[in-house]
Amino acid sequence: MTWYDSFLQQLVDGLVLGSFYALVALGYTMVFGVIKLLNFAHGDLYMTGAFAGFGGLSLVSGFLGAGWLGIFVAMLLAMLAVGCLGVVIERVAYHPMLGAPRLSILITALAVSLVLQNAALALTGGQYTAFRTDLGFGGFNLGNLFLSHNQIVLVATAAVLMIALELFVSRTLYGRAMRAVSIDKDMCRMMGINVSAVIAVTFFIGSGLAAAAGTMAGAYYGSIWYFMGFLIGLKAFTAAVIGGIGSITGAMLGGLILGLLESFGTHIPFIGSEWKDVFTFSILILVLVFKPTGLLGKSEVERM
């Protein structure tokens, strides 16, 4: 394999990885936009989505099979379920804390994350759960490059979801309301926009997207466990920051960039796969220190 071939292979791998990151990063960025909170539990919603997808697949595989059709339906079910869970979490844990000091809200978010994680831990005993599907390993070759069908479906699905989101945000009433709330919440309230409802919808969508990513990840990688949300949460956060927190396009961009960086990064001889995560965290820290607004974010001017 020439360097050109391996470059393309890493590109493809990066795109696949980046799709996951982008989907999860979107939830982060959307929620941050409307309530200015980094939902620490977001990564765990991805994990919950994976388990929900697993459960959903068990339900439908009887009459829909465990191929892509079954997985899609399971994914939709998971998105619905986890979307609702997201709304519940917002109502129960975050909404009451809105006037509280920043520190308290952050710890509450951490607590929610821990509850989700440990609930999954209690249910599975900490073991990996096999996500059994009927997906084949078929694909086709483009020269020396191998593209599996699964990869194509995955990236396509993620793209469809992201396009749908983009349309929602720019064309629908709620989408525009969401953008308005992220700019000035109090003004929106005064203008009669039901801010609570907008926040709830934002959580629903954000959590749903994370669940979609979770289900697909489960199907693609074949196994899920209670702790899978932790790392992905951090990486998706990194992606959101790279793209500019608060910007939806930024999250998509950031996700792809991070996926590509990681994919190429692991092949740099010095780094290798053990240091992959350190590499990612270092990127996060560097971005936050030198360019906290990311690529597309707006800088906040602090007035006294």
Added chain:
Amino acid sequence: MDRHSPPTRPDTHEPRPRNPLQRLYAAFESPGRRRALHLAIIAILIITPWISSQYTTVILTNALLYVVLCLGLNIVVGYAGLLDLGYAAFFAVGAYTIGILTQQFGVNFWAAIPFALMAAALAGVIIGGPTLRLRSDYLAIVTLGFGEIVRFTARNLEITGGASGLSHIPEPSLFGWHIDSSIDFYYVFVVLAVLAYIASQRLFDSRLGRAWLYVRHDEDAAEAMGINRVATKLAAYVIGAIFGAIGGIFFSVNLGAISPESFSFQQSVLILLAVVLGGMGKIPGVILGAFIVVLGPELLRDFGTLRLLIFAVLLLLIMLFRPSGIWPEKRS
């Protein structure tokens, strides 16, 4: 008294102490009674190993270790208001520095301690320096990231023993007293916990302690009054790092072996949980929290993996209904 005594109660609308814990607290307001209480507690701590099993002694030693760690994190989170989710990194730096210096280079334990402390202080400056200017959400995640970086590094370097860590860390001796039994280490940790307690109290009542509160309340107003907020936060971070390192130093020789898994995010969370549970910023509360977090799992043994879930739910409930923690609010 050579410093301003805090008022017993602010005037107006503050309700009289009603619940048992508040009444208990109020009963010990006078310095004389306070001193007697301290001595009583120390006496109990000294006698305990002789009247209980070795197992209990080991558990209590662990609890005392947590007291030191939690008092350290309390300075960072409770006083300076910085949410540090990677506190275990300092714990790790202390432990690994000692492990490497004594086991691999044969340095005497006591001579190695200053190096471990300096390493931790350095880590505090490196991590804190660029990140303390960030807003609190970002700070939390970045400290988490740093914590993970430290753990990954420990897991992947040869000098730190890789995934299996370091073992055969030699036990220290002090003027001929070879510290090796669990009772020996118990007493060492009693001394450490007491020192941590005293240091925390003194810091809290000092110019720096007040500066932490000012910066935490209103950064800009504090800055306008001449307080260097970055330096103040960094001081909290570094001092917290030193507390953590002290815990790590003695932890490593106590166990004789350390592995990266002792310094995971879960560990950082557990320490944070104890601080929040007991009441951020309140020293007795933090100590109580430390004991709950260590003894709780022992008492909840039968619940298996469910017990972590119980703790998580407990944390959530505390944040929603009693964010100031279990310990009653006594005005600072």
Added chain:
Amino acid sequence: MLLQLKQVSLSFAGNTVLHDVDFGVEPGRIHSLIGPNGAGKTSMFNVITGFYRPQQGEITLDGESIVKRKPHAVTRLGIARTFQNVRLFREMSVLENVMAGQHCRTRSGALAAVLRLPSQRAEERQILETSLECLDFVGLLGHQDRLATNLAYGHQRRVEIARALATQPKLLLLDEPAAGLNSGEKQALIELIRRIRDERGVAVLLIEHDMSLVMNVSERISVLDHGSLITEGDPHTVQNDPKVIEAYLGQDDEELAL
């Protein structure tokens, strides 16, 4: 000239807030800064104290340049301020609030505190004494143990002044100190400002909208409009300056009450 601004310009995202401002305060004087809303007065305070960095210009205190310094360094050099909406440390006692001012005049660090060195204990005594003295100066001795939020608004403003005085400044910046005060309190404020100048030798620069107070207490008045200094002089001159009247046209009648 104690405080000197030379050609200071400040803009935010394309909006010019201060334009080529030349301004000075003499030591031991009471100087007022007035102007219609949005003229840039608080921004000027923020620029002086180091919270904003001007795009252009020089600021010196006693000849020493302070334009590039961080706020805490500016305070250390001798400028203290109060805020438009009182910014006390709410959950702390009145005394603790005032003690904050002494932080920059003392040095004991963590080690000294943990070891309870005699130098540290002496400094704590000094902090306590100076803070109580400042509280006494503003007439609030006896309130020191009360929680800052529990005080009446007028008292809170005085605590803020005591806190600023505890930094032992050469120049005190007061941002709308009379807002929300009744006429008796305003009279007391005038006397307090005079005492600050007479008994402590501190120069006072205040932003105010209450014209009668301004005319009563100031030795010198500078008028700011749309970021530029339009006139400066003693109260009588400024009162009659047509430019000033024009700048205020369209403002509340209340503001024109001279």
